[in-house]
Amino acid sequence: MNVFIIGTGLIGGSFAIDIKAAFNEALIYGIDQNEENLNKALALGVIDNKASLKGLKDATIVIIAIPVDATVTIISEVLDVVSDDCLVFDVGSTKQKLCEVVSNHHKRRNYLAAHPIAGTEFSGPEAAVANLYRGKTNIVCEVEKTAFKLQEKGMEIFSRLGMRIRYMDPVSHDKHIAYVSHLSHISSFMLGKTVIEKEKNERDIFDMAGSGFASTVRLAKSSPAMWAPIFKHNKENVIETLQEYITNLTQFKELMEKDDFDEIYKEMESTNHIKSILKGIN
Known part of the structure; x- marks a missing residue:
């Protein structure tokens, strides 16, 4: 399982740590505009390899863990590159604008709008911790617009990481x-x-x-x-x-x-x- 994480800070890094622990076959690839963060994540063992957006064609899972304005900007490009069998989900704290942006994308079915309500006041790869998401609520929006087999893939990850799932529309x-x-x-x-x-x-x-x-x-x-x-x-x-x-x-x-x-x-x-x-x- 090739997991590409865009944004290797607290949220993305914590996903990397937990997914590696929960899925023995997972290889974690990191993408980050901040080269220093990327190097730290690699040195700390949070990620296994550095990558670029071009590499997303080989992804099984893509997790977008960057600020919401950057996610809105990059999401279409990410969907353009991934294969039909790849699940893309974000972890942003706002959902309405993002769901609107992808609503007409030809690979909308590959995207799952998620918001795990977890975190700390710290940032950067060094802030990433194990079990950050265990027992936390993960709000999923517009799940019906994601391909069923990809929904299942996402729910298996969320379940193994110990998250509770709530469904909600983006506006609410x-x-x-x-x-x-x-x-x-x-x-x-x-x-x-x-x-x-x-x-x-x-x-x-x-x-x-x-x-x-x-x-x-x-x-x-x-x-x-x-x-x-x-x-x-x-x-x-x-x-x-x-x-x-x-x-x-x-x-x-x-x-x-x-x-x-x-x-x-x-x-x-x-x-x-x-x-x-x-x-x-x-």
């Missing part, structure tokens, strides 16, 4: 993911910005930062090269979620100004219900 996916992923990253980036600006005048602030701050701002360490295109592609949904978030923050501020701490207590108590919703999620 992008709307829901804006709330549960994109908004949290924006919040983290802006919290980090606020504290950094304050730190200019109060040098001791980071010495006082506890685990609560560290966990909340963790996502601010994520790659801007990956997240800026996501916000661009999901602009309308992100703006909608931001507006709702800003409204809640403003209401909280107004309660503080009114010294209405009984209502603040009720707001927090009501929100505690999220503990039961998120129970068991890593």
